[in-house]
Amino acid sequence: MTENKSVVRPAIVGFLILALITGVIYTFVCTGIGQLLFNHKANGSIITGTGNGQEVQYGSEFLAQPFTDPKYLIGRPWNDGVPTNLNPVGNEQAALVQERIDWWHELDPENTADIPMELVTVGGSGYDPEITPAGAEYQVARIARERGIGEEKVREIITANTTDRAFGVLGEPTVNVLKVNLALDGIETE
Structure with a gap:
C-alpha cells in the first residue's frame, strides 16, 4: 500500500505543476508578448x-x-x-x-x-x-x-x-x- 502512495503523490504533483506551467503561465506569457509586440493583430486587427x-x-x-x-x-x-x-x-x-x-x-x-x-x-x-x-x-x-x-x-x-x-x-x-x-x-x- 505504501508503494502505491509513493508513486501516486509525485504523479499528481507533477500533473498539477505541468498544468500550471502549460495552462496558466505559458498562456499569460504568450498573451503578454502578443499584446506588447503585436497589439493590433493580437486584438483582431479591427x-x-x-x-x-x-x-x-x-x-x-x-x-x-x-x-x-x-x-x-x-x-x-x-x-x-x-x-x-x-x-x-x-x-x-x-x-x-x-x-x-x-x-x-x-x-x-x-x-x-x-x-x-x-x-x-x-x-x-x-x-x-x-x-x-x-x-x-x-x-x-x-x-x-x-x-x-x-x-x-x-x-x-x-x-x-x-x-x-x-x-x-x-x-x-x-x-x-x-x-x-x-x-x-x-x-x-x-
Missing part, C-alpha cells in the same frame, strides 16, 4: 474610423465581409456550408463554379473578360479577406461605372490597399476587399 464624431468598428483586416452590391469590390465566394475540399474535377464542384460564373455575368454583363478563378472558387478558410490584383482589376470598370467615377481613381484606391510580397519574395500581392470598399465610400480608417 479596422476603425470616425463616424458621426464617434469611433466606429468596420470589421477585421483578416476576415471577409459579404459584399454583393455592384458598386463595391467583391471578394471570393463565402463558404456557406459548402465543403471547400470538393473534388476539383468533380460534377458538384463544376456545378458550383458554373453557378458562380453565371452570377458574375448577371452582375456585370458588359464585362467579357475571363473571370479570375479566385472569384468563383472558395478559399481554404472560406472567408478570405483578400483577392489578387487580377481579381480586383476584373471589377474596376463595373465599380467605376456604378459610382460614376473614373477607372483610374478606382485603380488608385486598389493600389493603395494592395499588400506586396512579404520580404519581396514570399507569397503574392493581395488586395484587402474591406479596405478598398471603405475607401470607395470615402471612409477614412486608422
Whole structure:
C-alpha cells in the first residue's frame, strides 16, 4: 500500500505543476508578448474610423465581409456550408463554379473578360479577406461605372490597399476587399 502512495503523490504533483506551467503561465506569457509586440493583430486587427464624431468598428483586416452590391469590390465566394475540399474535377464542384460564373455575368454583363478563378472558387478558410490584383482589376470598370467615377481613381484606391510580397519574395500581392470598399465610400480608417 505504501508503494502505491509513493508513486501516486509525485504523479499528481507533477500533473498539477505541468498544468500550471502549460495552462496558466505559458498562456499569460504568450498573451503578454502578443499584446506588447503585436497589439493590433493580437486584438483582431479591427479596422476603425470616425463616424458621426464617434469611433466606429468596420470589421477585421483578416476576415471577409459579404459584399454583393455592384458598386463595391467583391471578394471570393463565402463558404456557406459548402465543403471547400470538393473534388476539383468533380460534377458538384463544376456545378458550383458554373453557378458562380453565371452570377458574375448577371452582375456585370458588359464585362467579357475571363473571370479570375479566385472569384468563383472558395478559399481554404472560406472567408478570405483578400483577392489578387487580377481579381480586383476584373471589377474596376463595373465599380467605376456604378459610382460614376473614373477607372483610374478606382485603380488608385486598389493600389493603395494592395499588400506586396512579404520580404519581396514570399507569397503574392493581395488586395484587402474591406479596405478598398471603405475607401470607395470615402471612409477614412486608422
